[in-house]
Amino acid sequence: MKKSPLAMQSTSQTQKNKPLHEKEALVKLLRWHFGHAQFRDKQLDAIQAVLSGRDCFCLMPTGGGKSMCYQIPALAKPGIVLVVSPLIALMENQVIGLKEKGIAGEFLSSTQTMQVKTKIYEDLDSGKPSLRLLYVTPELTATPGFMSKLKKIHSRGLLNLVAIDEAHCISSWGHDFRPSYRKLSSLRNYLPDVPILALTATAAPKVQKDVMESLCLQNPLVLKSSFNRPNLFYEVRYKDLLDDAYADLCSVLKSNGDTCAIVYCLERTTCDELSAYLSAGGISCAAYHAGLNDKARSSVLDDWISSRKQVVVATVAFGLILFQALHVYLRFDDFLSFFCFEHPGSCTGIDRKDVRLVCHFNIPKSMEAFYQESGRAGRDQLPSKSLLYYGMDDRRRMEFILSKNQSKNSQSFSTRERKKILESFGEQIPVSLCKNSCDACKHPNLLAKYLGELTSAVLQKNHFSQIFISSQDRTDGGQYSEFWNRDDEASGSEEDISDCDDGIEAVKKVANSKLSTKAGLNERINFLQHAEESYYRNKISDKQVNKPSKNAVSDVLRQGSKEKLLNALRQAQQRLRNLTIEFEASAIFLENECYNKYGKSGKSFYYSQVASTIRWLSTANSIELTNRLGIDTDSPSVNFISKEEPPAAPSPSLEQRPAQITGKELDGSCGSENSIGAFQTESESPSTSLPVIPSFSEFVNRRKVKDNQPNTSCKESPKKNFDKRMRLQ
Ligand SMILES: Nc1ncnc2c1ncn2[C@@H]1O[C@H](COP(=O)(O)OP(=O)(O)OP(=O)(O)O)[C@@H](O)[C@H]1O
Numbered sequence: 262m263k264k265s266p267l268a269m270q271s272t273s274q275t276q277k278n279k280p281l282h283e284k285e286a287l288v289k290l291l292r293w294h295f296g297h298a299q300f301r302d303k304q305l306d307a308i309q310a311v312l313s314g315r316d317c318f319c320l321m322p323t324g325g326g327k328s329m330c331y332q333i334p335a336l337a338k339p340g341i342v343l344v345v346s347p348l349i350a351l352m353e354n355q356v357i358g359l360k361e362k363g364i365a366g367e368f369l370s371s372t373q374t375m376q377v378k379t380k381i382y383e384d385l386d387s388g389k390p391s392l393r394l395l396y397v398t399p400e401l402t403a404t405p406g407f408m409s410k411l412k413k414i415h416s417r418g419l420l421n422l423v424a425i426d427e428a429h430c431i432s433s434w435g436h437d438f439r440p441s442y443r444k445l446s447s448l449r450n451y452l453p454d455v456p457i458l459a460l461t462a463t464a465a466p467k468v469q470k471d472v473m474e475s476l477c478l479q480n481p482l483v484l485k486s487s488f489n490r491p492n493l494f495y496e497v498r499y500k501d502l503l504d505d506a507y508a509d510l511c512s513v514l515k516s517n518g519d520t521c522a523i524v525y526c527l528e529r530t531t532c533d534e535l536s537a538y539l540s541a542g543g544i545s546c547a548a549y550h551a552g553l554n555d556k557a558r559s560s561v562l563d564d565w566i567s568s569r570k571q572v573v574v575a576t577v578a579f580g581l582i583l584f585q586a587l588h589v590y591l592r593f594d595d596f597l598s599f600f601c602f603e604h605p606g607s608c609t610g611i612d613r614k615d616v617r618l619v620c621h622f623n624i625p626k627s628m629e630a631f632y633q634e635s636g637r638a639g640r641d642q643l644p645s646k647s648l649l650y651y652g653m654d655d656r657r658r659m660e661f662i663l664s665k666n667q668s669k670n671s672q673s674f675s676t677r678e679r680k681k682i683l684e685s686f687g688e689q690i691p692v693s694l695c696k697n698s699c700d701a702c703k704h705p706n707l708l709a710k711y712l713g714e715l716t717s718a719v720l721q722k723n724h725f726s727q728i729f730i731s732s733q734d735r736t737d738g739g740q741y742s743e744f745w746n747r748d749d750e751a752s753g754s755e756e757d758i759s760d761c762d763d764g765i766e767a768v769k770k771v772a773n774s775k776l777s778t779k780a781g782l783n784e785r786i787n788f789l790q791h792a793e794e795s796y797y798r799n800k801i802s803d804k805q806v807n808k809p810s811k812n813a814v815s816d817v818l819r820q821g822s823k824e825k826l827l828n829a830l831r832q833a834q835q836r837l838r839n840l841t842i843e844f845e846a847s848a849i850f851l852e853n854e855c856y857n858k859y860g861k862s863g864k865s866f867y868y869s870q871v872a873s874t875i876r877w878l879s880t881a882n883s884i885e886l887t888n889r890l891g892i893d894t895d896s897p898s899v900n901f902i903s904k905e906e907p908p909a910a911p912s913p914s915l916e917q918r919p920a921q922i923t924g925k926e927l928d929g930s931c932g933s934e935n936s937i938g939a940f941q942t943e944s945e946s947p948s949t950s951l952p953v954i955p956s957f958s959e960f961v962n963r964r965k966v967k968d969n970q971p972n973t974s975c976k977e978s979p980k981k982n983f984d985k986r987m988r989l990q
Pocket residue numbers: 297298299300301304321322323324325326327328329461462609610611612614636640641
């Protein structure tokens with residue numbers, strides 16, 4: 262609704278030594294032009310400071326009302342306020358808003374026609390410009406032509422203020438550095454007595470200092486509102502614990518009813534896929550990213566702003582690179598295309614007041630970006646929500662991108678988001694300030710449960726992507742263990758432990774696999790052992806265990822393992838000669854055992870059990886083997902060719918384990934001593950049930966017992982012992 266500007270107080274007011282503009286006159290302007298009853302926190306202080314000619318640095322939360330701090334001064338006295346803004350779209354957005362209120366505002370940018378620009382310049386040169394606010398990009402202020410026009414306006418005493426919006430872009434410490442903003446430091450040289458107002462919503466203390474120094478602010482009034490957005494509820498959901506994050510988001514949007522929402526994604530492809538999925542689920546939504554042509558983008562924006570579309574699924578460019586802005590930042594395109602996501606930028610100013618939900622479907626690149634983007638919600642100060650989907654894969658990807666981009670590490674978004682956000686801007690707050698407006702405060706137990714499950718899931722997925730097979734002294738004397746990461750393991754299913762022609766050789770081959778981690782062997786053994794124990798302690802809920810994940814043991818893998826076990830059994834028969842068993846049935850039996858014990862816990866454990874079994878087969882003597890396979894002779898899967906009841910092997914007492922190999926065993930006779938690797942859990946004596954292959958923990962514990970035994974004989978190192986067996990083969 263257009264209104265004529267209120268009659269401005271003449272400068273004669275200053276003769277009465279009254280502050281140039283008293284509060285009630287300014288409140289009148291606020292009510293008359295913008296319809297707001299009162300100034301918000303710090304707005305009046307900033308306005309009065311700049312009207313009195315003082316520099317001001319103003320830190321206000323997203324949606325806090327920073328624009329008012331320069332729009333009111335433009336109405337309070339004749340002349341022009343110059344506003345420097347990083348985005349053409351933001352400038353256009355504000356100028357449209359001003360014109361609707363009858364306030365003469367314009368913006369200058371490379372996207373305008375010469376005709377429009379000429380008209381603006383003529384007004385500026387007229388000596389009595391009608392313009393009150395002129396928005397420009399930092400690039401334009403750096404051009405000599407524009408600066409000479411500005412100096413002319415200034416020489417006529419018509420330049421009242423230079424406002425720099427999104428001032429954090431000046432600082433390279435900021436999350437949104439714009440090199441062109443650095444040029445603004447020359448403004449002070451050319452316009453020494455014009456007050457400068459720097460405004461931002463996201464600036465940590467270091468950035469604040471950098472901004473004030475770069476702009477050469479003189480004794481500025483520093484106003485810092487709390488970054489807190491009390492009307493925002495922060496929630497984190499963990500993708501690694503969800504069956505389907507897409508479906509989860511769809512149900513969240515549906516439960517929100519027909520409210521307006523923004524969903525931020527890292528990449529265009531995710532935008533398109535997610536938008537299509539949500540549309541198919543009945544959500545009125547559209548994708549928005551720089552891959553759309555200008556026409557498509559402006560229609561998506563119009564539909565969303567006019568509520569024809571409920572949800573926009575956008576790359577972080579949404580508040581940043583709208584169709585016009587692209588022309589200004591074109592040079593960034595090559596940078597963008599490399600990361601195939603939009604210009605990482607402060608998602609400023611898209612001023613739709615009633616955004617009730619902002620969802621980050623991928624983790625944002627920094628806390629500042631998260632704050633800016635989540636700040637698009639609830640700009641009318643009504644209760645709104647910020648929902649972040651946190652996934653380990655997303656985090657790894659973001660860290661890769663940031664490492665390429667030499668930026669700060671991506672933040673870990675876990676709990677107490679509000680507290681973390683405010684602290685990242687240097688604002689210490691008591692947890693009580695949150696007043697249950699984040700999931701950590703509102704549902705602490707639920708969150709603790711999720712984090713526990715997430716830890717186990719991540720351990721199983723990420724740290725168990727390494728498989729521990731056994732430890733041998735390295736041929737070069739160093740210590741190593743057979744850790745290899747999941748990729749090897751996956752590729753290893755063709756050429757790993759027993760695909761070589763000799764099981765022992767195969768174990769050696771695996772044993773020589775290079776380390777994939779830097780930690781020492783013992784630390785890794787301990788780590789893996791604790792992880793295995795804690796895994797079984799906080800067993801992931803059935804839903805998770807049964808969840809088909811890429812770590813599941815597939816039939817193909819099981820078939821491969823059975824073949825390996827079959828090979829190992831054949832090699833044992835060659836070694837022991839007098840062993841007559843049904844190989845196929847025995848291999849199936851042993852593989853079943855591995856699967857029954859570890860199949861549900863994922864590939865890592867299952868593989869290590871198969872490997873342990875193969876290692877055992879390569880060292881067990883006939884008695885142990887027949888015991889292992891023969892006690893349960895009724896079992897359909899195990900039939901012995903030899904009919905006589907195999908003698909039950911005496912259960913080796915603990916101190917004998919692991920026994921040394923004796924010459925007798927090596928010639929295949931069934932010595933009563935144990936052979937290396939013949940572990941049995943003390944709870945099982947051969948007569949009652951099969952000797953079990955030690956679990957990883959048992960294997961480690963036995964190793965520790967052995968390592969701690971007094972060195973009564975010059976024990977052969979497993980390596981030497983290993984070679985001896987090789988020679989005797
Ligand atoms: N004193 C006030 N009373 C009520 N509403 C206000 C007041 N000042 C500003 N607003 C409204 O608050 C909303 C956000 O204002 P503005 O766009 O200036 O915020 P901002 O601080 O620039 O946010 P951002 O950091 O996201 O750019 C606008 O809709 C504006 O009309």
